[in-house]
Amino acid sequence: MHVDALIAPLLNGSAQGALLLLAALGLSLTFGQMGVINMAHGEFLMIGAFAAYLVQQVISASNLSIPVALPVAFVVAGLFGLLLEVTIIQWMYRRPLDTLLVTVGVGLILQQAALHIFPSQGVPVEKPGWLDGQLNILGYQWPLRQLFTIVLAAVCVAALAAWLKYSSFGRRIRATVHNRDLAETSGIPTRTVDRLTFFVGSGLAGVAGVAASLIGGTNSQMGAQYIIPAFLVVAAGGIGQLKGTILAGWAVGVALSFFAYWTTGSLAQVLAFILVIVFLQLRPQGLFTVRTRSLV
Amino acid sequence: MLELTDIEAGYGRTRVLHGVTVPSGKVVAVLGHNGAGKSTLLRLAIGLIKPSKGRVVLDGEDITSLAPNRRVARGMAYVPQGQQSFGQLTTLENLQLVADGRRGGKALIDAQMARFPALKQFAARKAGLLSGGQRQQLAIARALITEPKLLILDEPTEGIQPTIVAEIEQTIMQLAEEGINVLLVEQHIGFALEAAERYVVLSSGHVTQTGEGGKAATSTVRAAMAI
Amino acid sequence: MTGDSLVVTDLHVEFSGFVAVGGVSFDAHAGEVRFLIGPNGAGKTTCIDAITGLTKATGSARLGETELLGRQVHKIVRLGVGRTFQTASVFDELTVLQNLDIAAGRHRPAFSLLRARRGIDPSIERALEETGLTGELATPAGILSHGQKQWLEIAMLLVQDAKVLLLDEPVAGMSQDERTATGELLQRIAAKRIVLVVEHDMDFMRRFATRVTVLHQGKVLSQGTVAEVQADPKVQEVYLGTAGAATTAAMSVVPTVLDGPLASSPGVVAATLHGEED
Amino acid sequence: GCGARAGDEAAGSGTSAAPSCVDTSGNTIKLGFLNSLTGGMAISEKTVSNVLHMAADEINAGGGILGKKIAYIQEDGATDWPTFAEKTEKLLTQDCVAAIFGGWTSSSRKAVKPVVEKHNGLFFYPVQYEGLESSPNIYYTGATTNQQIIPAMDFLASKGVKKLFLAGSDYVFPRTANAIIKLYAAKLGIQIVGEEYVPLDKDDWTSQVAKIVAAKPDFIFNTINGSSNVGFIKAYYDAGLNAKTTPIISVSIAEEEAPAMGHEVTGHYASWNYFQSLKTPTNPKFIESWKAYPGSSGVTSDPMEAAYISLYLYKALVEAAGSFDVDAVNEAAKKNTITFDAPEGKVTLDGKNHHISKPGHIGQINSKNQFDIAWASDGFIKPDPYLEGYDWFPADIRKQLVDAAG
């Protein structure tokens, strides 16, 4: 076998994993930390991608527009998340499984709205010129854009980790989720914590959307293809475990890529899913686990 | 300091408290049988449930509709019934959580760890793995860290070993002497009344007796509660 | 009931390096109310967890000839070992009757599950009377008060027809007269079954314990009658404190009160006891 | 009660179709439009639906069909093939429409086919497809393989292509088209150096493009449908491929899709019958009407034009038959030479196989996302869905297919 046959899937897979990780990162907050099963997360990703498109309409130089689009997408998707939290989710923290169903409804509406607002065949988002080109890795011409996805994911992960670790917020989020009443009576402004967490989690989906818009189409359907894999990544990593999410994202990406290399694109999807399902059967709590003694 | 006036409250359509009035006092003990509504009253005091009628007044200010965390910011602290702590956080994180943003937070934590040695020993352990009594100690420590003006305690010594019960009882007395107000639910009537300036006996959500605390009250209260 | 005893020998429980229970041995028989006490974190709950299969342990815990360790939770229950929890846990959405009916179910053949319930089992009726819950038959367990839930848990053990009842702080949060009633119930039950109680309420222990084992840091510190244990200076030091020691003298009066009817102003009895504590 | 059993074939399943309930007494005639307005294919089908409305408006403005105004009923296929079947049945038996227009994917057409056959209705299908099909109840106004795929292969051969890579979506059209391409490539001496499929609803082509890079083809034959094309194009450019070294020829990228790729696609090719850039007498008017039509996307494309044709073709058929009756219409198709002055030129209906003659065109994308005509067939290509005129297509397969179709 040529080295290409190993290097190419490994590098491609890492980039694919990075995108999955980006999509999953926000979920690891809203799902992993807050316990909200947001099936509209994919649509927030779509919102991020459309935001990138709108930024490009204003700043036509794509060299500049993508760097500008990243924070814009973060804020726009974050605001949508905030809106969702304030209007719906806040009433449902005690019924997490039901958040799944409600947000399915929200996702449907957002998709249809996107179909109404934007041209049905989707909108173009252009890659900046500085991402043209490839890097020669052991003879394999590795697309720069893939490197960009990885760097972007790394930056987001680092920022999130730092935020959770060095600000008191990480503790507050976990405390709020674990026992809302107790947190509230411990002086934690749980509503602010909820909103901020949801804002950041959804905002990260927006950032993932910008990355996704450089890979595929920007249209009403784009979010749907990320939602289940992203949830699987969070679950496989161990709910609430950032390092688990990172590892799982990368592993699923690489597995997908190798499977696609050895079999077909369709079969790769199936195999990757089965892999995660079997893994979760073996380790139901994911890669990293927290156990408590609480019974019921 | 804290006055509850003519409170009606409950859960959903269930009414639990019927026109309950609790006077203010340095240490106020709330006594009563199982299910009398004691915990409900304390939850109402900290703001976890809102009364359908009546007023909650703190230092002359109506706080009836203030959220719990705002009440904490005004110097109230609450130890709920049942050894509650944040199970996914370590013991230390449980304490940091409330110490965050307070001046001398580190020293406050150390002080509580000195009071409850088990917390120091198991600082890095997830609170969910602690024993019941250890969790209860943690809950009390969390409340004390905030250096409250008003401490609300719901059966604080439940599940705690006798030596530490004594320690906690001493602490409560000491805090009261330092001028910190305490609203206390306690099944150890003897202690509760000794510490209390005033007491209230609840029965099925009605106040059946109130009075001055002190040892002398013990027998009258017991008589009242036995009925 | 058979004369089987619960014999725990050299029980060890370790949590990733931390020894929670380090070689505990004790036994319990029908006809006595066995108490397990000790400081917070001594390993009492962990012992019960180990016996009931919730936590992995080494050593041995036998019920008669049968080794309990290493079996699955529900299998241990089927051998007749029942327990309550430090925080009461009942099925909130089901009524008291439904709770009890499920608890009584382990003796029924699997297929009978597919039939609807007709009438009330006599065993359930008895348990309801014992615990004074008859009036709450149709009440959803979720809205019972704290103490009633604990009674319901005990009633569930009764209808389960458990040979061994492991009770983790059964009277926490109860008022004095409620404690007395519970204690008397336990004494009645203990005639034919093995009853092991974990409690921090020393008054309660003094009144109802026949034999006591004191745990400290995962080891047995002392063992014997209430008087013996209370007199043990090590126990006083780590657990009872001076307050506990001071009441030692008073305990001898307790057993005489026990035979009296519940209605004989339990509050007053407790008052005497408690008063001396201070 | 029990109805016919397998043995009672004599009674015939054809006669079991209830008599048509089409009401021709009034001064309107009901037609059904069936397009996916929701779901994944809405991306493509909304435009087709829109242009059908435009054609209906035009015909109504011109006096209607046989003097009756068209009253159309728009249904949503929802990108769900069973829904296509259900709506077809509803249009035929509840709304009693005289004919149905729409569909995009071959899967949707295959869902509609048994239903229109059962109820003896009419379905007009406007998109290029994989051929090897015919039905008395379906009229195909898009290209069959010998009007799009085969011209494309001829074009590649003429360019001296030796190594070809096939990239497609994972469903019936690309799979079948590629099967045919492989047969023809063998005959042309073109080597197929790889074949990759990705599900219709997946965008990420990274892994597959890496394989293309490794295979070093001269040309890529693209049978991807829908927005998956965008992912393909992006991965293609990411990998450093370009139109000079490894050009792409597509059969589903038209004027509407080209600007939505997020990368300029100048220099690549597409094989269609109609392009907006075609210089025909009727094209300017078509373009203009469309640009002025509410909800217009501003550009015209082949599937739109084929949809536009379908309605006019129906009008011509009905007027030739003098009736809306399906059997009469089919009869008229066989007896008369039905033509229409389409934007792609004057198309002629083949009354036997229900396809139309079409000009073959290869366009090359220019910087305005329009197509410069790079190759054109000699005149109109007669439709040959079963490739009977092509000796490289195995006769036994053809026979099996025809048999299976019944």
Place this chain on the structure above:
Amino acid sequence: MTKLKPWLSLSGIGVFAVLLLAVAPLMLTDHWLNNLGKYCCWAIAAVGIGLAWGRGGMLVMGQGVFFALGAYAMAMHLTLETAGDRIPGFMVLYDPLAPLPVFWEPFRSAGFTLLAIVVLPVVLAGVLGYALFKRRVKGAYFAILSQALAVALATLISSTIRETGGDTGLSDFKYFFGFVLNDPANKQLVFLIAATLLIVCLLAVWQLYRSRFGELLVATRDAEERVRFLGYDPANVKLVAFVVAALMASIAGAMFVPIVGIITPAEIGAAASILMIAGVALGGRASLFGPALGAMAVGWGQSSLGSTWPDGWTYILGLLFIVVILFLPNGLSSLPARFAAMRRSPERQTVPAVAAAELEEVRA
């Protein structure tokens, strides 16, 4: 939980049976009767979901998998019946020379097909459920896993176009166990079979709900670990409900095929599986009739609202999800009880205890 008198539910099923089996065939056109048949199929699957989710707390988001087993077993049989001795037409298209895939062969037999429709889901759900429940996979994990399974199966079918018909699915069936499908009389027969099966399923869960098993299931839902301490293995309790639900989904799928005349991966994938849940949520997950009626309502909404307002239907569906779950967590079937409760204004009210258990599950 409000407990209706048993005869009330039973007579409800009776009325429902009369409506479906006698009134509907007389009143409805062939088209709408056929549609009603389709809704019945969804209702059958929904009854199973109500059992597994409403009573058992398992949010089965991948019922499409079991729906697929029944549907494809049936579709393969009907395809072979239609093709006779020949290889099915679509297979010729992709690879004319290859023989019929081996796993198709047994489906020539009607008996085997019927058996497969029952046995396949039982075996798969049994194995799957055993593996998951013994490992204590639950809550959101279970929901996401089951959904992923449905997506995986749908993708697998899409990508094996020659073996399964791929994305296009299987369609164009001429016969149904010897009966000509195009004959309206036979179509009515198929409808009656589906409607009867729905009634049977309703009767089955009616008995399950009033049985001790029903109570045990609720107990397991609310406090799974606690059930262990009463001597039951909750995994087995859940397994029974899961398997029964799977069986119902399979039966639903099997009847869907002759009624609708086509089966595709889209009918079993994520969206379809969620739509099944939508009906159950709308009707009331824990009630007897709620799931079935909810599923029929969603089916009807899709057919009729989808026609009158094609691109608005999605908005309605989305809003339906939001409004019902947000304001009526126990579905429309809880409305009467709510009104009644409002009038009686009882002293006590059940606490929403599911919440706490669920919260724990998601985090567990």
